[in-house]
Amino acid sequence: MTAKTGICLILKTAFLVAVLANVFYGQAIDAEIKVGADGNLIEVAANFPDAGDIRNLTFEREFAGVTGLADRISGIRTVGKDGREIDLKMFAPGEFVAAEPIKAFSYAVRVDPPAESGQAHISWLKDGRGVIYLADLLPLALGSGSPAATVRIAGAKDVAGGGDCSSIGVETFQCSDRGRAAFPISAGFRTLKTKTPGLLLTVEGTWGFDYAAAAAEADKVFAEYKAIFGGVPKGRFDISIMRFAGDVPPGKYEADTRGTSIVILSSDTPFKSQSLQRLSSLLRHEMFHLWLPNGVALSGKYDWFYEGAAIYMANRLGVAMNRTRFDDLVGSLSTAVAFDRTAKKGLSLAGASDGRWDGGGTTLYARGMLAAFILDLELLKRSKIKLSLDDVLRKLFTTHDRRNASKVEATPAIIEAFAGFESTDKLAAELLERAEPLDLTPFLENSGFELSDGGRGLKAKEKPSSREKAILNKLGYNNWRKLSLR
Ligand SMILES: [Zn+2]
Structure with a gap:
């Protein structure tokens, strides 16, 4: 960044802070989202029904590694309370400030599908089909402003999704949080x-x-x-x-x-x-x-936990449901061990969480899965297979269920949840902060698993002790044996 742009940013921040002080309420939106016949253009006409003193319109700029989202917006117009068009200044892509309170606004969004990855994560349309996410189509709720939105999706062939919203008419939805609304569109549904x-x-x-x-x-x-x-x-x-x-x-x-x-x-x-x-x-x-994370009221970045746990549990459940074999679970863990060994030096799971879409993704997934596995093993070992990762997940969900809990910071809440089970909180915190590949050796002791392939993989012991066998069986070792005997 040059000195000149540095000053420009500081001035801009001072200006935005002054303006933002007025906009922390009344940001609910009523919008008509018109899907164009040619497929790649969406027209939005919206207003703030609560008529607060709102002068900022801020749009998502980047999501899940897809950049330039705000550059897709064009022809933005704003109207004041008296119906007169009012001046709007753009300070950066996706950041607009009006001279007077905004009552209504309109714009178009070019929604070409991203060529590389990202089609599952951002709004796009092609030949009348695609996905609409309100998060990148409507202005963001700033500060403690209401994230609610009532939307009518016009011109679409068939609209699915919207589970988080109530359907209040033909293709009209009332959403309490526009950041949580997804509407897939296709005539072939x-x-x-x-x-x-x-x-x-x-x-x-x-x-x-x-x-x-x-x-x-x-x-x-x-x-x-x-x-x-x-x-x-x-x-x-x-x-x-x-x-x-x-x-x-x-x-x-x-x-x-x-x-x-x-x-x-x-x-x-x-x-x-x-x-x-x-x-x-x-x-x-x-x-x-x-x-996890969508059912709980936890804030902050904690992909390190919910992505690792999702991958691990999806694999473990696959074995439990007899959809995959025990050696598929071991194979996935081995792949994670191999990937983790190649992780960037000095990168912790906490750090990988911050840079998930910026090169930290592999470490996040690989080490996150290993961390979940290590914690599960330790719980099984320390409790003589009375407890497992399931107990911590249950505790987290029931304590922080978003329908009745108020929002708290995720990482301390997760560490605290582990504290209630065999004092595994210290281990959880250590796994989060360790800035080098995880060494599984101490955790595999008495677990029924051992390292293979010169430390690059994992396998079940040939002759586990009876206690080790009990742990292996808990993770589906028996299911695998039953399957392989068929
Ligand atoms: Zn995931």
């Missing part, structure tokens, strides 16, 4: 009710898996997590499964769990027989997020 109350499954087109089998799998995974977490998060839930914007080779997928909506974009698997297996694996990961 077919929606199925599942046996789980409030859970809908929407599928675009035909796939290698059978629709009824997919719905049954969603029910099963939901029930498993309900038992682990000791309850169900607030709301209605929806899962939308659709194709990417363009042709993508088999085996590619992306998913986002926003509020209570899961959006899965995928190509089908090369073989029909793998299709349900792959869907199950995605559901086991994404549905975990309905509880």
Whole structure:
């Protein structure tokens, strides 16, 4: 940054702070979101129904590694309380300040699908299909302003999602938090009710898996997590499964769990027989997020915990549900060990959480999964298999359930949750801060596992003791043996 831009930023900050002091209330939005016939343009016409003294419009600039989001906005116009058009200044992409309070505003957003990754994470449309996330289409709620939005989505062929919002009319939704609203769009949707109350499954087109089998799998995974977490998060839930914007080779997928909506974009698997297996694996990961982080009132960045735990639990649940084998779990852990050994020097799990979309992603996933595994093993060992990571997850969800808990900082809350179980809090804190690859050796002692391949992998011991066998069995070793005997 040059000295000149430095000064410019300081002045801008001073100006924004002065203006922001007035805008911490009344930021609920009523909006009409018009999906253009040509597919890649969305027109937004909105107003602030509560008529506060709002002079700032700030839009999301970057999400999940996709940059330039605010550059997609054009033709922004603002109108004051008397209906007169008012002047608006842009201080940076996505940051607008008006000279007078804003009553209504309009703009267009060019929503081409991102060419690389990110189609599951930001709004895009192509040939009348795509995904709308209110988080990157509507202005952000600033400070303690209301994040609510009432939206009418016009011109779309078929709108799915919106689980976190109430449907109040034809394609009209009332959302208490616009940051949690996702609306997949496609004329090819077919929606199925599942046996789980409030859970809908929407599928675009035909796939290698059978629709009824997919719905049954969603029910099963939901029930498993309900038992682990000791309850169900607030709301209605929806899962939308659709194709990417363009042709993508088999085996590619992306998913986002926003509020209570899961959006899965995928190509089908090369073989029909793998299709349900792959869907199950995605559901086991994404549905975990309905509880953590989306079902709890925890703030701050804590991907280090919920991503690692989601990957680990999705793998562990796969074995428990007999969808995968015990050696698949061991194989995934081995891959994580190998990846973690190549992590950037000096990078901790806490640091990787900050740089998740900026090169820290691999460390976050690999070390996060290993941390969850180590904590699970330690709990099993110290408690003589009476306790496991499940108990900590249940404690976290029941204590911080967003329907009745007030928001607290996540990391101290997570460490505290571990404190209640075999004093594993110190270990959790240590795993979070350690700035070098994790050495599993001390944790594998008496666990039934040992390092293999010169420390680059993991395996179950050939001859575990009876106590070690009990731990291995708890993680599904027996299921695997039963399966392999078939
Ligand atoms: Zn995840």
